[in-house]
Amino acid sequence: MKCRRCKAPAVIDVRRHNAAFCQDCFLHHCREQVRRSVEDHRMFSPQERVLVAVSGGKDSLALWDLLRTLGYQADGLYIGLGIGEYSDTSGTFARDYAAANGLTLHEVDLRGEFGFGVPEAAAATRRAPCGACGLSKRHLFNSAALEHGYDVLATGHNLDDEAAVLLGNVLRWETGYLGRQHPVLPAAPGFVRKVKPLIRLGEREMAAYCVLQGIDYIVEECPMAAGNRHLGLKEVLNSLEDRSPGTKAAFLFGFVERGHERFAEATESDRSALRPCTSCGAPTPAEICAFCSLRARATAPVAVRPSR
């Protein structure tokens, strides 16, 4: 197997592109894919300040590394979710990367600052933890970006992530979610612009990028996510991709090009009908935003049953 670009011996193949690459050309390939995503979707300019949501995993650390390499102004934001040893370890990887590269890493600790972690939130809602976790992260990413004056928030969602989310949304025809699923979600009052520069790169490519670039990251999956619906959807897409390489990319980019606009209209009007949360000021359709409401439930004293 030879590198498509320089004909040297290849170290990795990318079936979707029917190509193989040597180490240098693979890193170049990753940079090119991110450069194209950022430029094609006008995600941000070199003059804008980008805040990268950093989890300590391969995707977010690779994203931060790629954006810096491409010359963008990118700082990091790490949120401690209070998921025991998993959170401790992932925080260490995020801090070590920032320190080794002389970069600014902001930190928010969910339990320290708001009095609860994801396990308590999951217990309070009696639902899968991923819902409470995602809700908390979206809220804190947005408020931190606004607070520190960043122009845009970048997340490490890769092709596999986005295709699985899209499949989940399509299987239930969640028209509101379909209207909001796009590589760029524009800013709105109370909302910073949100972008996903890794949509042209798959999970395996991101792991390879970190290994070849010498970036240490937490390899374990979150222990609270085991068996969740999202992972089942990824499996299904992997079996389709095995049979027909390029399926995921055609699915996601076909949606971006020909599907999304058909669902986008309602999203705009949804957003314009929001008002500030009476507790924290974040935009919400209700009196109290979903995060403050989750916080209230997760930090409420445990109800004691009256004895009969």
Next chain:
Amino acid sequence: MKCRRCKAPAVIDVRRHNAAFCQDCFLHHCREQVRRSVEDHRMFSPQERVLVAVSGGKDSLALWDLLRTLGYQADGLYIGLGIGEYSDTSGTFARDYAAANGLTLHEVDLRGEFGFGVPEAAAATRRAPCGACGLSKRHLFNSAALEHGYDVLATGHNLDDEAAVLLGNVLRWETGYLGRQHPVLPAAPGFVRKVKPLIRLGEREMAAYCVLQGIDYIVEECPMAAGNRHLGLKEVLNSLEDRSPGTKAAFLFGFVERGHERFAEATESDRSALRPCTSCGAPTPAEICAFCSLRARATAPVAVRPSR
């Protein structure tokens, strides 16, 4: 396990409905599902003449049986596709059912009337046979329904079929196909109305209906379809349905309710831009329709390579 309706011992469970049924109540359930589909989507009235596309398989024979039981005027149409023993056997099941019930069965023989069968069409196009087969069936169903003056053509596509087709269309965001995928495709100049009354019933329910109702049908899958993309999509949906019963129904009916209309617009203008095929008169965007063009290729004398 007891019957949900009458509490007698059940003979079949339907996980999607979280229900089990005895023989009589299961047959009643099937009739109810078809009655609802026909009425909810205004497919046809008891005064209209329905032509059922009958293959000799479980779905089309059950559909014919269900429509007659519900009191509709339904005749059958069998197309001999020239797929060797498979076609001979399937034709026998269709004829036997019609004879046993004193029903009218029209027949069209592809090789006898047009000079080619599906194997020759597949060889001529050098593609998967299912494409040429589907194209031929659509053309012949439509022209036979028009020729014999039927108001509507009914096909035996069940929930599993439609969900798999929808998944295939969504994975590639085939917007034209998405606009045409609906339980009712209205009539247009040169096109009879087309309906799918079995969309509320799954593959397993149709097989059970035939067994419990004493209808003999061809059990073998078409030998030319083995390993095709459609069957792979069915497998994927089956694995999702196993994990979460109701997935297929939510996917298909969610599309019908909230997705389809977003893709339908282009379909109307596509159809209005058609003109008659100069060979057979069927509506086509080109000079010669796809069926006549397939026929020309499938019946052309084999080109002899000049010897050097």
